[in-house]
Amino acid sequence: xxxxxGIYNVTYKKDMxxxxxxxxxxxxxxxxxxxxxxxxxxxRSQLNILLTMACTIIAVHGLNLLTGFCGQISIGHSAFMAVxxxxxxxxxxxxxxxxxxxxxxxxxxxxxVGLLFxxxxxxxxxxxxxxxxxGAQFIIIYVIMHLPSITGGVRSLDVPPPAIFGFQVDSDxxxxxxxxxxxxxxxxxxxxxxRTGVGRAWVAIRDNDLAAEGMGISLFYYKMxxxxxxxxxxxxxxxxxxxxxxxxxxxxxxxxxxxxxxGMLIVGGLGHILGAIFGVVFIVLLREWVMKxxxxxxxxxxFLGVEFGAAMGLLVMGLVIMLFLVFEPRGLAxxxxxxxxxxxxxxxxx
Amino acid sequence: MVVFFQHAVSGLMVxxxxxxxxxxxxxxxxxxxxxxxxxxxxLILGAFLCWSLIFQFSLPAWLAVLIxxxxxxxxxxxxxxxxxxxxxxxxxxAIIMVTLTVGLCLRGLLTAVWGGMSWxxxxxxxLPPEPLTIGxxxxxxxxxxxxxxxILVVVGLSLFFKYTRxxxxxxxxxxxxxxxxxxxxxxxxxxxxxxxxxxxLAAVGGILLGSINGINIPLANIGLKAIPAALIGxxxxxxxxxxxxxxxxxxxxxxxxxxxxxxQDVAAYIVMIxxxxxxxxxxxxxxxxxxx
Numbered sequence: 334x335x336x337x338x339g340i341y342n343v344t345y346k347k348d349m350x351x352x353x354x355x356x357x358x359x360x361x362x363x364x365x366x367x368x369x370x371x372x373x374x375x376x377r378s379q380l381n382i383l384l385t386m387a388c389t390i391i392a393v394h395g396l397n398l399l400t401g402f403c404g405q406i407s408i409g410h411s412a413f414m415a416v417x418x419x420x421x422x423x424x425x426x427x428x429x430x431x432x433x434x435x436x437x438x439x440x441x442x443x444x445x446v447g448l449l450f451x452x453x454x455x456x457x458x459x460x461x462x463x464x465x466x467x468g469a470q471f472i473i474i475y476v477i478m479h480l481p482s483i484t485g486g487v488r489s490l491d492v493p494p495p496a497i498f499g500f501q502v503d504s505d506x507x508x509x510x511x512x513x514x515x516x517x518x519x520x521x522x523x524x525x526x527x528r529t530g531v532g533r534a535w536v537a538i539r540d541n542d543l544a545a546e547g548m549g550i551s552l553f554y555y556k557m558x559x560x561x562x563x564x565x566x567x568x569x570x571x572x573x574x575x576x577x578x579x580x581x582x583x584x585x586x587x588x589x590x591x592x593x594x595x596g597m598l599i600v601g602g603l604g605h606i607l608g609a610i611f612g613v614v615f616i617v618l619l620r621e622w623v624m625k626x627x628x629x630x631x632x633x634x635x636f637l638g639v640e641f642g643a644a645m646g647l648l649v650m651g652l653v654i655m656l657f658l659v660f661e662p663r664g665l666a667x668x669x670x671x672x673x674x675x676x677x678x679x680x681x682x683x
Numbered sequence: 684m685v686v687f688f689q690h691a692v693s694g695l696m697v698x699x700x701x702x703x704x705x706x707x708x709x710x711x712x713x714x715x716x717x718x719x720x721x722x723x724x725x726l727i728l729g730a731f732l733c734w735s736l737i738f739q740f741s742l743p744a745w746l747a748v749l750i751x752x753x754x755x756x757x758x759x760x761x762x763x764x765x766x767x768x769x770x771x772x773x774x775x776x777a778i779i780m781v782t783l784t785v786g787l788c789l790r791g792l793l794t795a796v797w798g799g800m801s802w803x804x805x806x807x808x809x810l811p812p813e814p815l816t817i818g819x820x821x822x823x824x825x826x827x828x829x830x831x832x833x834i835l836v837v838v839g840l841s842l843f844f845k846y847t848r849x850x851x852x853x854x855x856x857x858x859x860x861x862x863x864x865x866x867x868x869x870x871x872x873x874x875x876x877x878x879x880x881x882x883x884l885a886a887v888g889g890i891l892l893g894s895i896n897g898i899n900i901p902l903a904n905i906g907l908k909a910i911p912a913a914l915i916g917x918x919x920x921x922x923x924x925x926x927x928x929x930x931x932x933x934x935x936x937x938x939x940x941x942x943x944x945x946x947q948d949v950a951a952y953i954v955m956i957x958x959x960x961x962x963x964x965x966x967x968x969x970x971x972x973x974x975x
Contacts, residue, residue: 406776453956456963459775460718460918464910465959468952475949543973588907592783599780647791655784658777659769 337677349528368513372506380505386617387509387516388574393597393609394523395566400595401604402527403559404539405454406463409470410567410594415477415586417443417568418575422492423483425576432495432502436572443568444561446473451560455553458542470588478583489582492575508577515573519566524606526562535559536604596654602664611665616650623649685819690940691933696826698932699833700888704909705916705924706837707884712918713857714877717767717778721786722885723906724793729755729886730893730902731793734803744809748890752883759882760875767878768871786903794900804897809890829891836887837925840880844921849876857919908935908948911955917968926966930954 342348352358372380396410407413421439424430430438450469454462477484484490494503495511502508526532534555537545546552575581593616601612627642634641661668704722711719719725729751736747766781797803810825844850855863856873863870885906889898892905912931916923934954935947942950964970 400776404776406779408779453960457959460779461914461959461963463775463779464914465956467907467910468956471952472949475945478945592787595780596784599777603776641795644791644793644795647787647794649791651784651787651791655766655781655788658773658781658784659766662773662777 351524351528365517368517369510372509377505380509382617382621384505384509384512384577386613387512388570388577389594389597389613389617390516390610391519391573392567392570393594393601393613394519394606395563395570396594397598397604397606397609398523398526398535398566399559399563401598401608402532402539403535403556403563404542405451405556405559406459406595407466407469407563408463408588408591408595409450409466409468409473410563411586411588411590412470412473413443413447413564413567414571414574414590415583416446416473416564417571418581418586419477419484419490419571420568421572422490422575422581425493426491427483432493432576433497436495436569436576439572440565440568443571444565447560447564447567448557451557451564454556454560467588470591474583474586484583487583489580492579492581494579495576503579512573512577515569519569520606520610523566523609527606531555531558539604593650596650598664599654599662600657600664602666605664605666607669608664608666611669615665619650619653620646686940687937689820690936692820692822692936693826694933694936695929696822696830696932697935698912698929699830699925700891700928701905701909701912701931702925702928703833703836703884703891704888704906705912705928706840706921707881707888708909708913709916709918709921709924710840710853710877710884711881712913714853715767715771715856715874717770718782718918719881720779720782720906720910721762721789722881722909723903724786724789725755725759725882725885726889726892726906727898727900727903728758728789728793728889729882730889730898731797731803732886733890734805734893734898735797737805738803748809751890752886755882755886756879759878759880762882763875763878768874786906790900790903793903797900802897802899803893805894809894823895825895829895832887832891834925836884837921840884841921853877908951911951914955914965915958917965919969920965920967923965923967 336342337354340347340353347353352361371383375383392410392414395413396407399405399407417439420442421432421435424435424438425432446469450466453465457465478486480486481488494501494508496502502511527535534545534550537548537550538552538555542552571586574585578585597612597616598609599612600615601610602608623646627645630645631642657664704726707722707725708719711717732754733747733751736742736750737744740747742750762785766785770778770781808825810828813824815822815824815827844854852863852868853873853876855866855868856870860870863873892898892902896902908931909928912927913924914927915930916925916927931951931954934950938950939947958965962968
């Protein structure tokens with residue numbers, strides 16, 4: 334990837350820099366200002382979409398660390414979100430904790446459960462591990478369903494909105510700032526974890542675990558760390574999502590959601606921080622579009638039947654992810670790099 | 684004691700069908716190292732096709748079953764052509780995702796054609812429904828037929844692998860793609876046959892399960908129950924898959940009988956995780972020695 338003109342990496346520090354020029358900083362500040370101003374001119378449904386995106390991005394960042402960087406496939410990520418969501422909700426409901434304590438505790442609980450299900454990764458890997466995490470999905474949801482005194486079982490559970498110094502964060506506008514701040518902070522952390530020694534160790538394990546072990550990387554420690562941090566972010570995301578909706582149900586954390594999270598990573602680009610963001614934005618917008626269009630198709634084309642609307646979501650999303658896998662396996666993040674390079678070099682071909 | 688045997692035997696009977704579906708997983712893994720997460724959807728596809736042919740096109744049952752198996756085979760070949768063939772040589776994660784998305788698309792398609800949650804029941808049943816009483820045990824005749832058909836299919840399959848040229852070719856491809864190609868065997872051809880066979884096995888399982896319990900879309904999750912069966916047995920072993928299937932069925936029968944409804948879905952996974960910790964390649968799977 335060519336660098337912007339006038340940039341020479343003469344020190345290691347410069348080589349690792351995320352923001353290389355002043356206009357990079359300008360773009361960042363512009364983006365943050367934009368994110369801060371959005372609620373002023375967004376309507377309720379747009380805000381709702383942005384909030385969903387912010388929560389999902391946090392979870393997918395976690396999955397990206399675990400699957401994209403460390404190479405440990407997890408088909409149970411939404412169950413870890415459920416752990417965070419229900420822990421946080423139960424702490425608030427039963428013990429009267431404030432959101433600011435219960436959210437990290439929810440993340441911690443999800444991380445610890447993640448360690449439990451990550452433990453088999455010492456003995457099994459690849460496909461076998463993927464199916465162990467699939468088992469985690471079923472086992473966690475089963476446990477939540479069978480603790481009705483705390484979690485409400487199959488019924489919905491009410492979650493109180495968070496408060497800050499007596500100031501209730503209960504409207505969408507107020508909650509937007511909370512969720513978006515969390516999303517930005519998590520993105521900052523994830524980007525930096527990926528750049529440090531831990532991130533490099535994970536990439537080494539992903540590319541060849543035996544070689545990594547030969548280089549002195551402790552597989553046990555780094556795999557467990559990946560499971561802990563990945564699931565921790567899932568728990569944080571689940572907790573923030575639960576307090577946003579103010580009511581949670583076991584239905585929100587299904588196997589299908591875990592598959593969508595993996596799909597978001599594929600569409601965005603596995604092992605790119607930007608990829609997680611692109612993937613979430615793309616898939617959430619696609620889902621909104623399908624939900625708008627699907628009722629219309631059954632109305633305008635009645636021979637397709639009433640069920641077609643429900644089926645279309647699955648068909649379109651499945652097909653999009655499949656086409657990405659076959660034709661653009663490195664995802665939108667890779668395409669973005671190519672486009673950026675084109676602009677950088679224009680009018681020269683290279 | 685009679686109650687115990689009742690639960691155990693009816694569990695084993697259903698387990699044979701899981702074994703059948705698990706064999707479908709295993710033969711694809713053996714030949715092409717692809718783990719097919721869409722097996723459950725292929726299973727209900729077969730069941731729905733058969734149901735439609737019998738009750739909507741009013742074909743005789745034997746003809747409908749034959750046509751279903753043929754269509755399932757063709758569908759398997761189609762899935763192999765796209766999207767599986769372009770994925771040859773891709774990393775494991777991409778292949779897992781591609782079969783998952785095949786499952787999603789298929790689920791969407793089935794919902795569009797046969798409609799959401801409604802149950803379809805084979806009435807009149809394909810297999811005689813009256814229960815039998817053998818030595819104090821009440822056994823559904825359908826389960827017994829299902830059990831023996833499943834066992835028969837698996838035995839037939841082992842004979843096929845052992846004594847036919849196509850079976851030999853498939854065993855060589857399972858061993859080593861390059862060697863197979865050097866011997867003049869079309870690896871693609873073998874992949875195609877494997878997928879067709881796997882889809883047909885799924886359809887047989889689907890028809891059996893459908894004729895016993897009726898079918899609806901969520902029945903596709905049964906494919907997820909056959910996964911622990913395949914893993915416990917070891918991913919490379921056909922007898923292992925059958926043993927795994929029987930074990931999962933037994934476990935399901937006993938746990939739903941003694942612990943409570945709903946636990947049986949989880950029990951399979953708990954046992955699978957424990958087995959994998961102690962036997963990382965399953966009971967009969969190949970232990971791979973890896974080097975850098």
